[in-house]
Amino acid sequence: MSYKITYFNATALAEPIRFLLSYLNIDFEDYRFEREQWPALKPTMPFGKVPIVEIDGKVLNQSTAITRYLSKKAGLAGSDDWESMLIDIAVDNIHDLRQAIGLYAYDPNEESKEAKYAPLVNETVPFYMDKFEKIVEENNGYFVNGKLSWADLFFVAILDYLNFMVKIDLLEGRPKLKALKEQVLEIPQIKAWVAKRPAAQP
C-alpha cells in the first residue's frame, strides 16, 4: 500500500500519523506545502482542512481516525474493546486540552487573545496536565493500563505543537509525563523518524 501525507511544514496534527507510520516501518510520502500555497490547495481538500492522507490513492481526512486505524495495525489500540475505549478517552482528553490552547493561540483578535492567556496557563493547563500526570503515575508510566498505546504516541507527537501554541513547557514539574516522553522517543523507529524529519515549526 502507498501512503502520502499532505500538510503544512509542521508537526501538529500530522505528527501522530507520521509517528504511527514510522512505528509500523511503513514508508510514506511526507508532502509539505508552504503557507502561501494553502489558499489554492484548501478547496481541493475533502473538508477544506489538512492533514489528509492518501492510502493507495484514496483521500482521507480526520487525522485522529486515521491514527486510530494505523494503531490497530501496530497493535497499539488495546487488547479488547474496553481497553480500546480507555485509549480513545485518553486521546480525546488530550484533544480537549489542545482545543482549549487553540482557542487562545488562533484567536484573531489580539485583545481577546491576550485576555485568554492568564486563565489558560494558570487554570486550564494545570487542570489538564496535573490530571494527565496523575493518570500516567497511576498507570505505571503510560496513559492506559500500564502499557504502551497510541494515546502515548499521540501525546508525545503533538506535545511540541502544544508547547509552541501555549509558549510554556507543559512537562515542567511533571516527571511521569517527562519520563513517558523520553521513553516514546527511545522507541527505535520513533527515534529514527525524529532524527530524520525535516526542521519545521511544531
Next chain:
Amino acid sequence: MSYKITYFNATALAEPIRFLLSYLNIDFEDYRFEREQWPALKPTMPFGKVPIVEIDGKVLNQSTAITRYLSKKAGLAGSDDWESMLIDIAVDNIHDLRQAIGLYAYDPNEESKEAKYAPLVNETVPFYMDKFEKIVEENNGYFVNGKLSWADLFFVAILDYLNFMVKIDLLEGRPKLKALKEQVLEIPQIKAWVAKRPAAQP
C-alpha cells in the same frame, strides 16, 4: 452490567449514547440534573465536563469514545478496520460542524456572536451539510458504505441539538439526509426511546 448516564436535561452530547444503549436494548439510568446543580457537580467530574457514563460503577467521560465502544457491541462499528475508520471519519466531520456551530452558539460576547451568524449559516453550514447530503447520496442513503453504522445514529441523535444551536433546519432542501433521519427514527428501539424520552431542551 449497569449503565448510568449523567448529563443536563438535554439531548446534545448524551443522546448518541442513549441511542446506542436503546438500540442494544440495554436498560440504563438516565440521570438528568438541573442547570443550578452544575456548579456543585462540575468539580466531581473526571475532567469537569459531562456527559459521563458509569459502567458497572466505573466512571467514564468522552461521549464519542463511549458511543464507539457501544457501537462495537451493536455491530454498527464497521465490518473491518478500514470501514471502522471511514465511520470514525464521518463522525469527526459531523463533530467539526458541531464545533463550528458551537463557536457561535456559546460565544459569551453578544457582539462577536452576532457577527459570526451570517458566515455560519451562509458559508460553513451549507459547506458541511451539502457535503453530508452528497456523501449520503453516494452511499445509498447512509454515511458509510451503503449500510447503517453508528455515524448515522450519531448524526440523527445530535441533529436536534445542532438545529437548536444554529436556529435553522439543517435538513431543509436535503432529501437524502431527511430520508436517513426518518429511517433511523423508524428503527423500533430508537422509535421506542424517542417516544418515551423526557421532554428536554435539545
